Amino acid sequence: MARDPREVMEYDVLVVGAGPSGLSAAIRLKQLANEAGQELSVCVVEKGSEVGAHLLSGAVFEPHALDELIPDWKEKGAPLTTPAREDRFLFLTETKALKSPFAPPQMHNHGNYIISLGNLARWMAGQAEELGVEIYPGFAAAEVLYDDTGAVKGVATGDMGIGKDGEKTANYTPGMELHAKQTIFAEGCRGSLTKTLFERFDLRRDADPQTYGIGIKELWEVAPEKSQPGLIVHTIGWPMDPKTYGGSWLYHMEGNLVSVGFVVGLDYENPHLSPFEEFQRYKTHPAIRPTFEGGRRIAYGARALNEGGFQSIPKLTFPGGLIVGDAAGFLNVPKIKGNHTAMKSGMLAAEAVHELLSAEAPAREAVAYPEKLKASWVWSELHAVRNIRPGFQKGLWAGLANAAYETATKGKSPWTLHHRHGDHETLKKASEMPKIAYPKPDGVVSFDRLSSVYLSNTNHEEDQPAHLTLKDASVPIAVNLALYDAPETRYCPAGVYEIVRAEDGSDPRLQINAQNCVHCKTCDIKDPTQNINWVVPEGGGGPNYPGGM
Numbered sequence: 186m187a188r189d190p191r192e193v194m195e196y197d198v199l200v201v202g203a204g205p206s207g208l209s210a211a212i213r214l215k216q217l218a219n220e221a222g223q224e225l226s227v228c229v230v231e232k233g234s235e236v237g238a239h240l241l242s243g244a245v246f247e248p249h250a251l252d253e254l255i256p257d258w259k260e261k262g263a264p265l266t267t268p269a270r271e272d273r274f275l276f277l278t279e280t281k282a283l284k285s286p287f288a289p290p291q292m293h294n295h296g297n298y299i300i301s302l303g304n305l306a307r308w309m310a311g312q313a314e315e316l317g318v319e320i321y322p323g324f325a326a327a328e329v330l331y332d333d334t335g336a337v338k339g340v341a342t343g344d345m346g347i348g349k350d351g352e353k354t355a356n357y358t359p360g361m362e363l364h365a366k367q368t369i370f371a372e373g374c375r376g377s378l379t380k381t382l383f384e385r386f387d388l389r390r391d392a393d394p395q396t397y398g399i400g401i402k403e404l405w406e407v408a409p410e411k412s413q414p415g416l417i418v419h420t421i422g423w424p425m426d427p428k429t430y431g432g433s434w435l436y437h438m439e440g441n442l443v444s445v446g447f448v449v450g451l452d453y454e455n456p457h458l459s460p461f462e463e464f465q466r467y468k469t470h471p472a473i474r475p476t477f478e479g480g481r482r483i484a485y486g487a488r489a490l491n492e493g494g495f496q497s498i499p500k501l502t503f504p505g506g507l508i509v510g511d512a513a514g515f516l517n518v519p520k521i522k523g524n525h526t527a528m529k530s531g532m533l534a535a536e537a538v539h540e541l542l543s544a545e546a547p548a549r550e551a552v553a554y555p556e557k558l559k560a561s562w563v564w565s566e567l568h569a570v571r572n573i574r575p576g577f578q579k580g581l582w583a584g585l586a587n588a589a590y591e592t593a594t595k596g597k598s599p600w601t602l603h604h605r606h607g608d609h610e611t612l613k614k615a616s617e618m619p620k621i622a623y624p625k626p627d628g629v630v631s632f633d634r635l636s637s638v639y640l641s642n643t644n645h646e647e648d649q650p651a652h653l654t655l656k657d658a659s660v661p662i663a664v665n666l667a668l669y670d671a672p673e674t675r676y677c678p679a680g681v682y683e684i685v686r687a688e689d690g691s692d693p694r695l696q697i698n699a700q701n702c703v704h705c706k707t708c709d710i711k712d713p714t715q716n717i718n719w720v721v722p723e724g725g726g727g728p729n730y731p732g733g734m
Contacts, residue, residue: 189359191341196228196319198538199339199365201326201378203231204240205302205524206510207371208309209254209531210538215316217539225542227318228363229310230342232325234725236310237303239373239704241402241488241730242524244444245269245417245436246300249562250528255312264304267439269294270415275472277422282472290592291519291570294417299436299444302524304732325724329378329385330362336549337505339364340378345723348648367538367551368506371531374489375706376512377720386503393496393604395514396574398430399707401464401487401678402446403637404734407480412441419521420473424466427581429453430492430574433467434521435476443476444734448521450492451608451676451711452578455618459675460707461487462623465631469624477630484734485640487678487705490523491516493604495571501558504549509534517566518574519588526563533557569596575604612713615670634680641703642729643679645722651699652722653681653708660716661695669713671695676711679703703728 198214200207211227218225233239248265251258258265272288310320327343339362346357370379374397383389418435425431430450437443447464468477491497491514498515501508509530516523537554541547558564572591577584591598626632645652655661665671666684673682679701686693704727709719 191359191362193362193364194228196226196363196365197367197542198225198227199363199368200227200229200371201340201368202371202373202376202510202512203229203233203236203310203320203322204306204371204373204510204527205309206512206527206531207369208306208313209250209528210369210371210509210535211313211318212254212309212316213532213535214539215313215318217535219316221543223543225539228365229313229318229320230324230326230340230363231320231322232721232724233322233727234729235307235322236320237306238322238729239727240303240306241400241486241734242302244300244302244524245294245522246298246302246305247522247525248296248298250525250532254528254532261312262308264308265298265300267299267414269297269299269417271417273416273418275418275420277420277470277472279423280471282420282470288419289519289588291517292419292521299415299417299438301732301734303730303734323725324361325721326378327360327721329381330364332505335504337368337503339368343721343723347650349650351650354648366542366547369531369534369538370506370508370512371510372512374491374511375709375719379508379512382503382506382508383499386500388499388501388503390500392499393493394607395491395493395497396604396608397451397489397710398448398492399451399460399487399489399676399678399705400446400448401461402444402485402734403482404484405443405445405477405480405482406441407443407476409441411476411480412443413437414439421581423470424463425449425581429455429458430577430584431463435473443480448490450577451489451707452606452611454611454613455621456612456615456669456672457618457620457675459621459623461634461637461678462621462675465626466623468630469627474630482632482640484731485637486728486730486734487703487707489706489710492518492574494518494574495567496575496601496603501555502550502552507534507538507551507554515563515567517570519570526566529561529563530558533561571596572598572600572602575602578604608710609713609715612669612672614668634678638679638701638703641679642731643701643703643727644729645700645702645726647700649723651697652720653697653699653702654718654720656716656718660714662693664714665712666693673708673712673717676707678705678707682708
C-alpha cells in the first residue's frame with residue numbers, strides 16, 4: 186500500500202506519553218522558558234482516548250516531586266484528598282493472616298496520599314495547558330523518525346482507517362509527522378517505541394536485563410460500614426508459592442471506594458500459573474473476602490511494571506532524545522511506588538533539555554540529564570534498595586532475610602545483586618511443573634476474565650490490523666503449545682490469546698482476540714521465544730479507565 190504524504194508539525198520539544206513523567210517534563214520546560222522570557226513550543230501526544238485513560242496505579246502517592254514541581258498544588262486543587270492514615274502488613278497462609286507488628290520501613294506512608302493516578306494526570310494536564318503546552322490525546326506515536334545523521338527527529342502517529350486486510354478504508358486518514366529538536370520518550374513500562382530505541386542505540390548494553398511484574402487491579406464500591414479511608418494493607422504469601430514473587434495491595438479511598446490489586450513477578454517458572462486467577466483466588470481469603478461482600482466491583486485493569494530497579498536502568502540519552510519515567514525503569518519496588526521518581530526524572534530531563542536548547546550551539550544529546558539524575562534523590566533512593574528485589578530470586582524466605590539485612594544497613598552493603606535473565610527465559614517446560622487447579626469464580630468476589638475486561642471499557646476499532654503481531658506464525662503451536670502448554674492463554678489477563686481446535690480436538694491454532702487487549706504488555710514480555718511483538722493500535726484504542734482507578 187502506497188503511503189500518502191503526511192502533514193508535518195514542528196516543535197522545540199516533543200513528549201511521547203501524558204503520564205506523570207511526561208507531563209512533569211512538559212510543565213517544567215514551560216516553567217523554565219517562562220522564567221527566562223523565552224518562547225518554547227512543547228507538544229505532548231498520548232495514545233489513550235484522553236489523558237489518564239491508560240493510567241493504572243495503586244496508588245499511594247508520595248508528593249515529594251509534586252512539592253518541587255508545583256509547590257502550591259493544594260491551592261490549585263490537586264486531587265490529593267485521602268491522606269494515608271494506617272499501614273498494615275500481612276503474611277497470608279491459605280486460611281490465616283499473620284499481622285506484622287510493624288510495616289517494613291519502605292512501606293511507611295505517613296505524609297502520603299491514596300489517589301487516582303488518572304485523576305492526578307488529568308489535573309496535571311490542565312496545569313500544563315495553562316502554561317501553553319499543547320496536548321493531543323488519541324494520537325498514538327507509532328514510529329520513531331530519524332534524520333540523515335541517524336539522530337531522532339521526532340515521531341509519526343499511526344495512520345487511521347486501515348482495514349484488517351491492510352488496505353485503506355473510507356475512514357482513512359494518514360498519520361502526522363511531529364518533528365522536534367528533542368524528543369522525550371515517556372511511554373511507561375515496556376514502551377513500544379522505547380523498545381526500538383534500546384536496540385538501535387544499544388542502550389541496555391551496560392544494564393542488567395529488565396524484569397517485570399504484572400499488576401492486576403479492581404476498583405470496588407464497598408458497603409459504607411466497611412470503608413476506612415486512609416487504610417493501606419499490603420500482603421505477601423498465599424496464594425503465591427514460596428518460589429514466586431508476588432503480593433497484594435488494598436487501599437481505602439474516600440466515597441466508599443477500595444482499590445485492590447495483585448502483583449505477580451513475571452520471572453515465575455510454572456507455565457500453568459495464571460496471574461489473573463491468582464488475583465481472583467486471593468480475594469477469597471478469609472481475611473480479605475469480608476471487605477468485598479456486599480460491595481460492587483466497578484472497574485478492572487492490568488498493567489506491567491518494571492521491577493529491575495537500579496541495576497536495570499539503561500543509558501538514558503541518545504542523539505535527539507531521552508527516556509524518562511517508567512519507560513526507563515525508575516520504580517522503587519520495595520516502596521511499590523514509582524510516580525514520584527518518574528515525575529522527578531521528567532523534571533530533570535526538562536532542565537537538561539532547556540540548558541541544551543539555550544546554548545549558543547546546541548548539542549544533539551542531552552548528556553546533562555543522567556548527571557543530574559545521579560546527583561538527585563532519585564539515584565540515592567533507588568541505589569539504597571537495589572538489592573531487595575533481586576534477593577527474591579532465591580525464593581520468599583531468602584528474599585525476606587535479604588530485605589531485612591538491606592533495610593538494616595540502609596542499602597550500604599558492599600555488593601550488588603544482579604538480574605541474570607529476562608522474564609521470557611524463566612519458564613520451565615509444562616511437563617516439569619505441577620498443574621494448578623483454580624476454583625471457578627463465584628460471582629461475588631471472584632470473576633471470569635471476559636466480564637472483567639468489560640469493566641475496563643476497552644475498545645478497539647474492529648476493522649484494523651491486529652496490534653498483537655507474531656514474528657513467526659508457526660511458533661505458538663510448534664513451541665508454546667508443545668513445550669509450555671500455551672502459556673499466553675494464562676498470563677494474558679484479558680483473554681486475548683485462545684487455542685482453537687477442530688471438533689475432534691485436532692488442528693490447534695492460536696486465535697488472537699486483539700479487541701480485548703488492555704495494553705498491559707505482558708505478552709510482549711513473557712512470551713518464551715519473544716515471538717509476540719506489541720505495537721500500537723489506532724490512537725484512542727484500548728482501555729478507558731475511569732476516575733478512581
